[in-house]
Amino acid sequence: MNDKETPVIIETDRSGGVAELGDLLQRVSSDPRVQGLLIFACGENGFTPEELDPLLQSQSLPLAGGIFPAILEGAERLERGTIVVGLGVPLRTLVVPGLSDPDVDYTQYLERALGGEDSPSPGFDAPTVLVLLDGLSRRIEPFVEALYRLLGVGRTYLGGGAGTLAMDQAPMILCNQGLLADAALVGFLGAESSLGVSHGWNPVAGPFRVTSSRGTTLETLDWKPAFQVYRDVLERLGVHAIDPGDFFAVSRSYPFGITRVGAERVVRDPYHLHPDGSLTCVGAVRQGSFVHILHGDRHSLVSAAAEARRMSERTRGAPGGTRFFFDCxxxxxxxxxCYSEELAMVHDAGQPLVGACSIGEVANNGQSYLEFYNMTSVVADLADDPVALQEGASGPLPPQRAGEVP
Known part of the structure; x- marks a missing residue:
């Protein structure tokens, strides 16, 4: 790590082994300039709590990470292996369990954890907030809304949903407590950052009114079964072979877009077809909202990633830093x-890049409302210069016992 050029150390293991991860953590954490650790791991590694918990719980530095379908370093995408990032800026972490629990009041939990709205907690001063969460949890939006209500504007939020292409919930969040399921991790970073968000998906049908939904499951559009409306549109577009057993093979090319007044549509990725014709998405689709069916092509998606990079560079204010890339x-x-083209649009050979191919993305730009996106590119540049959060502000916040939900 060079004090003048980058605030991070980035070390990569391509084997996906637990012992190799331990070696990376040892090497990175031994540098006295490192103040926090990030871990990006691939689902193909097959990590389990039994294997990882002793290793994670033994780390003295604050730690945040997740397991993803693929991870990114520089211009390279890995489907097996692990990246450890040593941060040269302050990091404080908070674990929020129960991300599908209908009885959890996330506002109450966060207020207790951070000490209330008038608390001098470092979370309220952090200019950058990293959010890693289980991408298949059923109450992501209520958590994200509670976090934003409490912390508000004037800071950059970025992150993504952990998970694998099996699309089954399992322990995916890495922290000092261990490898956790159905949880979110909030990392308060003592560094300024800039951000760009874009997706490149365009409407081909709609709008349709969401007349019935349950959380992440879309039941009816315009009072018809959601799949009936969806199938009819795709057949008009020339897509006739929709295999219910492999619905995601088609649906990933035709996501939904939720209308937002004065803002780009928020994409929702339908990945599971139910026998009753309802569709489960990554993220909630609220009853009463309006959605379009979207489509894109190689040019529109690659151009959108390039636009996300340009957005981040326009607002960064200073060159350099480390680029974080969360890409669905x-x-x-x-x-x-052709994905290498998209990655090439974001990667700069003179700037470190690290990130993940995620199941949903979390972002705002310091002013607009915080969202949980799907099928979107999120580019953030973390500045070199550290910002003190608060004297002694390091490590995980400990107001509740591990796994306790108020």
Whole structure:
């Protein structure tokens, strides 16, 4: 790590082994300038709590990470292996369990954890907030809304949903407590950052009114079963072979877009077809909202990633820093061998890049409302210069016992 050029150390293991991860953590954490650790791991590694918990719980530095379908370093996408990032800026972490629990009041939990709205907690001073969460949890939006209500504007939020292409919930969040399921991790970073968000998906049908939904499951559009409306549109577009057993093979090319007044549509990725014709998405689709069916092509998606980079560079204010890239795994599946073009649009050979191909993305730009996106590119540049959060502000916040939900 060079004090003048980058605030991070980035070390990569391509084997996906637990012992190799331990070696990376040892090497990175031994540098006295490192103040926090990030871990990006691939689902193909097959990590389990039994294997990882002793290793994670033994770390003295604050730690945040997740397991993803693929991870990114520089211009390279890995489907097996692990990246450890040593941060040269302050990091404080908070674990929020129960991300599908209908009884959890996330506002109450966060207020207790951070000490209330008038608390001098470092979370309220952090200019950058990293959010890593289980991408298949059923109450992501209520958590994200509670976080934004409490912390508000004037800071950059970025992050993504952990998970694998099996699309089954399992322990995916890495922290000092261990490897956790159905949880979110909030990392308060003591560094300024800039951000760009874009997706490149365009409407081909709609709008349709969401007349019935349950959380992440879309039941009816315009009072008809959601799949009936969806199938009819795709058949008019020439897509006739929709295999219910492999619905995601088609749906990843035709997501939904939720209308937002004065803002770009928020994409929702339908990945599971139910026998009753309802569709489960990554993220909630609220009853009463309006959605379009979207489509894109190689040019529109690659151009959108380039636009996200330009947005971040326009607002950064100073060159340099480390680039973080959260890019939806559905974009990889859609672009296939052309995905390298998208990554090349974001990667600069003179700037470190690290990130993940995620299941949903979390972002705002310091002013607009915080959102949980799907099928979107999120580019953030973390500044070199550290900002003190608060004297002694390091490590995980400990107001509740591990796994306790108020």
């Amino acid at each position: 795994i559905s974009r990889v599946l859609f672009l296939k061998e």
